[in-house]
Amino acid sequence: MKLFYKRQLQTEDWVEGVAFDTKDCLLRGQTLSKHFSSFCDLEGFAECCNRLNGSWRAVLNRPCGVYLAVDHRTTYSLYYRLVGGELFVSDNGFDLLLPQETTVCPDWEEEVFFSRWGFTSFSNTLHPHIKRVEAGCAVCISSSGEEFVSRYDTGFCLLPEKKLLDYNSAKREVAQAIDKAMERMCRVVEGEHLLLPLTGGRDSRMIAVALKLNGIQEVECFSYGRDCSIPDAVKAGVVARRLGFPHRFLSSLPPEYGESSYTEDPEAMRFLRYVSGLGSGYFFAEYYPALLLSQENEGRLPTVLPGHNGDILGGDNLFYSIFLRAANKAEFIRFLSRHESGNRLLSRQENRLLLSRLESIIATYPEGLDTVEYFEMFRNREIAAKYYINSSRSWQYFGFPVWMPFLDRDLINLMHSLPLEYRWCKRLYEEVTDEYFRRCDVSLPSDTRSLELFNRFEARLKRRIRPFLSSWLLRRNRLWKGDCIGFDLLMKGRILEQVKAETHYRPTTANGLSFAWWLLSLQNGRALL
Numbered sequence: 080m081k082l083f084y085k086r087q088l089q090t091e092d093w094v095e096g097v098a099f100d101t102k103d104c105l106l107r108g109q110t111l112s113k114h115f116s117s118f119c120d121l122e123g124f125a126e127c128c129n130r131l132n133g134s135w136r137a138v139l140n141r142p143c144g145v146y147l148a149v150d151h152r153t154t155y156s157l158y159y160r161l162v163g164g165e166l167f168v169s170d171n172g173f174d175l176l177l178p179q180e181t182t183v184c185p186d187w188e189e190e191v192f193f194s195r196w197g198f199t200s201f202s203n204t205l206h207p208h209i210k211r212v213e214a215g216c217a218v219c220i221s222s223s224g225e226e227f228v229s230r231y232d233t234g235f236c237l238l239p240e241k242k243l244l245d246y247n248s249a250k251r252e253v254a255q256a257i258d259k260a261m262e263r264m265c266r267v268v269e270g271e272h273l274l275l276p277l278t279g280g281r282d283s284r285m286i287a288v289a290l291k292l293n294g295i296q297e298v299e300c301f302s303y304g305r306d307c308s309i310p311d312a313v314k315a316g317v318v319a320r321r322l323g324f325p326h327r328f329l330s331s332l333p334p335e336y337g338e339s340s341y342t343e344d345p346e347a348m349r350f351l352r353y354v355s356g357l358g359s360g361y362f363f364a365e366y367y368p369a370l371l372l373s374q375e376n377e378g379r380l381p382t383v384l385p386g387h388n389g390d391i392l393g394g395d396n397l398f399y400s401i402f403l404r405a406a407n408k409a410e411f412i413r414f415l416s417r418h419e420s421g422n423r424l425l426s427r428q429e430n431r432l433l434l435s436r437l438e439s440i441i442a443t444y445p446e447g448l449d450t451v452e453y454f455e456m457f458r459n460r461e462i463a464a465k466y467y468i469n470s471s472r473s474w475q476y477f478g479f480p481v482w483m484p485f486l487d488r489d490l491i492n493l494m495h496s497l498p499l500e501y502r503w504c505k506r507l508y509e510e511v512t513d514e515y516f517r518r519c520d521v522s523l524p525s526d527t528r529s530l531e532l533f534n535r536f537e538a539r540l541k542r543r544i545r546p547f548l549s550s551w552l553l554r555r556n557r558l559w560k561g562d563c564i565g566f567d568l569l570m571k572g573r574i575l576e577q578v579k580a581e582t583h584y585r586p587t588t589a590n591g592l593s594f595a596w597w598l599l600s601l602q603n604g605r606a607l608l
Contacts, residue, residue, distance in 0.1 A: 080144070080145060080164060080165065080166055080220070080222045080224075081164070081165045081166070082138070082140045082145050082165075082166050082168065083165065083166070083167045083168065084138055084168050084169065085168075085169050085170070085174060086167070086169075086174065089138065089140060089168075090140065091140075092112055092115065092137070092138065092139045092140065093137070093138040093139075094111050094112040094114075094115060094135070094136070094137045094138075094139075095135060095136055095137075095155060096111065096133060096134050096135025096136060096150070096154075096155050097111070097133050097134060097135065097267055097482070098111060098114075098131040098132060098133025098134070098135045098150070099131070099132045099133055099263055100114065100130055100131060100132075101130050103263075105263075105266055105267065106131070106133075111135060114127060114130075114131070115127050115137055115139055118146075120143075120219075121146070121217060121219040121227050121229050122229065124139075124146050124148065124217050124219070124229070125148075125217040125229035125230075125231040126231070128148045128217050128231045128232075129231040129232065131150065132263075132487060132488040132489065133150060134150055134152075134154035134155060134481070134482065134483070134486070135149075135150050135154075135155055136148065136149045136150070136155035136156070136157050136170070136212075137149075138157065138168055142222075143219075143221065143222065144219050144220050144221040144222055145166055145168075145219070145220045146217065146218070146219050147159060147168065147212050147217070147218045147219075147220070148212065148216065148217040148218065148231075149212045149213075149214060149215075149216070150214070150215075151214055151215045151232040151464075151486075151488055151491075152214050152388075152459075152463060152464045152468055152486050153212075153213070153214040153464045153465070153468055154468060154471060154481070154483065154486065155170065156170050156171070156211060156212075156356055156358070156472075157169075157170060157211065157212040158170070158171065158172040158174075158175055158204065158209055158210065158211045158212075158356060158357065158358070159175070159209075159210055159211075159212070159218075159220070160175040160208055160209045160210070161208075161220070161224055162177075164224070166220055170356075171352070171353055171356045171357075172204050172205075172206065172209045172211065172356045172357030172358060173352045173353075173355075173356065173357055173607075175206075175209050176206070176209075176607070180206075181604045181607060182601065182602055182603065182604040182607070183205050183206050183357065183601040183602065183606075183607070184601075184602050185199075185204075185205040185206070185207070185598075185601075186207060187432075188432055188436060189203055189205065190205075190598060191425070191429045191432050191433060191436075192432075192433060192436050193205065193360075193594060193598065194422075194423055194584060194591070194594050194595060194598060195416075195421065195422055195423060195425065195433055195591075195594075196422070196461075196462070196466070197359060197360035197422070197466045197590060197593075197594050198358060198359040198360065198461065198462075198465035198466045199358050199359070199465070200436055200439075200440055200461075201213070201440070201443075202216075202228075204356075204357040204358045205357050205358070205598075205601060206357055209357060211356070211357075211358045213228075213230075213460075213464075214232070214234075214460060214464035214465070215230055215231055215232030215233065215234070215460070215464075216228055216229070216230050216231070216232075217229045217230075217231055232488070233444070233445060233456065233460065234444075234455075234456040234459035234460035235455070235456070235459055235491050235492050235495040235496075236488075236492045236496075237452070237492075237495065237496050238492055238493065238496040239496070241493060241496035241497055242496065242497070242498055244497065244498075246501060246507070249497050249498075249501050249507060250507060250510065250511055252493060253493065253494065253497075253507060253508070253511050254511050254514070256487075256489060256490045256493050256494075257285070257289075257490065257511065258289075259487070259489065259490070260484045260485065260487035260489070260490045261285075261286070261289035261293070261484055262293070263484070263487065264286070264289065264384070264482055264484040265289070265290075265293045265295060267382075267482050268295075268382050268384070268482060271297070271381065271382045271480075272297045272299070272376075272381040272382070273290070273295070273297055273298045273299070273381055273382055273383075273384060274298075274299055274301065274372060274381045274382070274383045274384070274479070275287055275290070275298055275299070275300045275301070275324075275383075275384050276301060276302070276303070276365075276368075276383065276384075276385055276386070277300040277301065277302055277315040277318060277319060277326065277386075278302060278311040278314070278315055278386065279310055279311045279313070279314025279315055279318075279523065279525065280311070280386065280389075280390075281386075281389060281390075281393075281508075281509070281512045282386030282387070282388070282389030282390065282485060283315075283384075283385075283386030284318050284386075284512075284516065284521060285386070285389065285512050285515060286384050286386055286484060287300065287318060287319070287322055287324065287521070288322070288515050288516065288518075288519045288521060289484070290324075291322045291323070291324075291519060292519070298324045298325075299324070299325055299327075299381070300315065300318075300319040300324045300325065300326040300327075301326065301327050301328065301329055301368065301372075302315040302316070302326070302327075302328050302329070303328065303329045303330065303331045303364070303365070303367075303368040304328075304330075304331055304563045304564055304565070305330070305331060305332060305562070305563060305564055305565035305568070306330070307328040309563045310525075310563075311563065312328050314523055314525065316328075317521075317523065318521045318523070321519070321520055321521050322519065322521060329367070329368040329371055329372075330367065330368075331364050331365075331366075331367055331368060331564050331565055332367065332565045332568060332569065333347075333366075333367050336568075336569070337572070338572035338573050339572065339573045340569045340570065340572060340573060340574060341363065341366075341569065342573050342574065342577075342600075342605070346370075347363075347366060348606065348608070350366055350473075350476050351363070351597070351606070352606065352607075353472065353475075353476045354469050354472045354473060354476065355469075355597065356472075358465065359465050359466050359469060360466065360469075360590070360593055360594045360597055361469065361593065361597060362469040362470050362472075362473055363569065363593075364470075364473075364564045365470060365473035365474065366473060369473055369474055369476070369477045369479070370477065372477075372479075373477035373478065373479070380477070380478050380479045380480065381479065381480075382479070382480040382481070382482060383471075383474040383479045383480070383481050383482075384481075384482055384483070384484070385470060385471055385474070385481065385483055386483075386485065387467070387468075387470060387471060387483040387485060387486065388463065388467075388483065388485040388486050388491075389485040389508070390505070391455075391458055391459065391463055391467075392485060392490065392491060392494045392495075392508065393494070393502065393505035393507075393508030393509065394494075394499075394502035394503060394504065394505050394506075394508065395505055396418075396454070396458065397451065397499065397502060397503050397504065397505075405450045408438075408441065408453070409438075411441075411450050411453060411454070412434055412437045412438050412441060413434065415437055415454065415457065416430070416433055416434055416437060421587060421588075421591075422586060422587060422588050422590050422591030422594065423584055423585060423586045423587055423588075423591040423594070423595065424585040424587065440457070440461065441453060441457070444456055444457075444460075451499055452495075455495055459491070459495075471483060494508075504528075505528075506528070509526075509528050510528075513526065513528075557587055557588050558575075558586070558587070558588060558589055558592060559571075559589065560588075562589065566589040570589060570592055570593070570596075574592065574593075574596045575592065577596060577599060578592060578595045578596050578599060581599055581603075582595055582598075582599050584598075
């Protein structure tokens with residue numbers, strides 16, 4: 080079988096990224112390629128993948144077929160398409176469109192799912208003949224064109240012995256695991272100039288603290304948003320000053336944009352295609368800051384360290400007790416369909432279709448999990464790996480190397496294996512990080528713990544009322560709620576007008592509006608120009 084990678088005939092293996100093996104050896108370049116040199120079949124290939132902890136992808140051409148794999152969170156993506164007896168592979172699904180394909184029209188089920196979640200299901204994309212390698216999966220495409228898939232990582236690996244840890248022992252193990260993840264980060268970025276997107280939250284602040292404690296000084300902190308007065312930017316400035324790192328603010332709003340926003344900016348549209356890849360919605364918040372920083376840094380670009388995944392690790396959505404009350408899997412799936420505000424209004428027929436697709440997805444998960452484990456696996460395997468990860472692709476588009484320490488597999492597996500009551504409302508995660516923040520004098524007055532907020536009278540009252548208002552909550556329009564990026568200025572003009580005039584969608588959030596506009600732009604061909 081002929082293999083084409085990014086439209087070039089490929090006769091050699093293509094392995095890209097950085098990872099650690101089971102002996103904690105750092106692998107990159109030739110050493111990472113050599114890691115895949117000795118397998119015999121798909122099972123052996125998957126085992127090679129399972130021994131890696133990092134950000135990578137692999138395309139390997141063998142006499143028996145082509146082997147493809149990505150890491151456990153798809154930080155490096157892979158898409159593929161069979162055309163006749165030839166296999167075309169790329170890091171972007173748009174590269175696999177044929178010259179005569181000037182529009183992209185997904186089937187109705189995939190369109191409905193995408194319009195609700197902002198990503199496609201399973202290995203599907205928005206094009207019926209283009210597929211992607213799912214997170215934590217190894218794929219073999221035989222010389223006859225048959226496809227075989229082995230999932231080496233299910234989202235996280237539960238460690239039964241960690242359920243038995245007492246709370247203080249769990250805190251110590253989590254602190255050690257965070258230290259180890261940060262130590263690996265420092266090994267990866269040694270000698271590099273670093274860019275740290277710093278907010279008032281815990282994840283990026285924890286990275287800043289780790290850099291300080293490890294004696295790394297070549298760090299430039301920055302924040303971005305609609306203006307420098309947003310709380311996250313103010314808090315980030317305080318943290319950076321206390322740690323002795325430079326800090327500045329970058330606007331997320333290109334000054335030349337008017338009503339048409341990014342719809343008539345060719346560079347921005349190329350950026351959206353790269354981030355989406357035909358498998359997910361786009362992220363725009365990082366576009367202009369990343370563009371400015373790439374223009375300032377000629378030659379070798381600094382490494383960007385996004386504070387990604389810490390909240391998911393900590394259990395940020397476990398206060399949704401509604402998931403705990405689900406009596407069975409069917410009830411859990413109904414609750415899941417309403418998670419994250421819905422993003423758009425659905426008809427009854429669309430809602431039935433969405434429930435059916437969610438049921439099919441959950442059916443592929445390991446048996447015997449409880450409701451919370453199913454929920455967290457969905458967040459890790461689907462939402463985080465197919466949509467949230469796009470924030471890192473924003474930097475990759477401009478050529479920035481990216482490393483995300485909170486995606487460390489050992490840390491993920493440990494956190495998700497701990498007893499639920501330890502992670503409820505991020506209890507353990509916030510206590511551990513608070514100790515680091517006090518040590519480096521970067522605690523902030525706003526660091527109220529989620530568990531305290533959860534137990535306040537107003538929060539308890541809201542939880543009692545919420546089930547009776549669920550239908551109304553899904554219908555309410557929250558397009559610009561909590562908008563610190565400037566989405567109202569970016570999307571209120573041409574984008575909102577086009578969605579209202581040319582689609583049946585009624586988005587209720589800024590994310591839902593972006594999903595609807597992207598589907599429309601693919602179907603009418605504007606996104607491909």
